[in-house]
Amino acid sequence: MAELPARAPFSYRDDPAVPAFEDSGPVTVMDGDCALCSFGARMIARFDHAERFKICPAQTALGTALLGHYDLSPDDPESWLLLYDGQAYASLDAMIRAGALVGGIGHALWPLRGLPGPAQDWIYRRIARNRYRLFGRSDMCALPDEKLKARLLLK
Structure with a gap:
């Protein structure tokens, strides 16, 4: 699993580079810009019946600042971040945890937790590096449906 720098919970709140945002x-x-990520965002919006999730495109000022806080880059295809209860998770670990939090079909990713960290990283890197070629491009913010629009953090 991708290792993030050790940070205190909610440490981004004290980072002047990170704009304030709804993180409850x-x-x-x-x-x-990734079609696979856009699909994931739509699935989160569709299956998160409790409407807890917020989704932030990496290309926004907030997304770039959050990724930078955790030493990730919006230009790196492997940058996928989940913040939950102030803790940060990256890459496939973030996707698995997000799926479990969404519930329903999201639990389909949970068995991947049983794989050793290096195997998870290998799988994630292969998909992430080839995502545009495999799935194409899609602007998640272009014409979002109302459920997705309500979740987007576009700061």
Whole structure:
């Protein structure tokens, strides 16, 4: 699993580079131009019946600042971040945890937790590096449906 720098819970709140944002529930930061990520964002909006999740495109000022706080880059295809209860998770670990939090079909990713960290990283890196070629591009913010629109953090 991708290792993030050790940070205190909610440490981004004290980082002057990170704009204030609604963080009472889980927040995902993902590539807003990736069709696979856009699909994931739509699935979160569709299946998160408790409406807890917020979704932040990596290309926004907030997304870039959050990724930078955790030493990740919006230009790196492997940057996918989940903030939950102030803790940060990255890459496949973030996706698995987000799926479990969403529930329903999201639990389909949970068995991947049983894989050793290096195997998870290998799988994630292969998909992340080839995501545009495999799935194409799609602007998640272009014409979002109302459920997705309500979740987007576009600061």
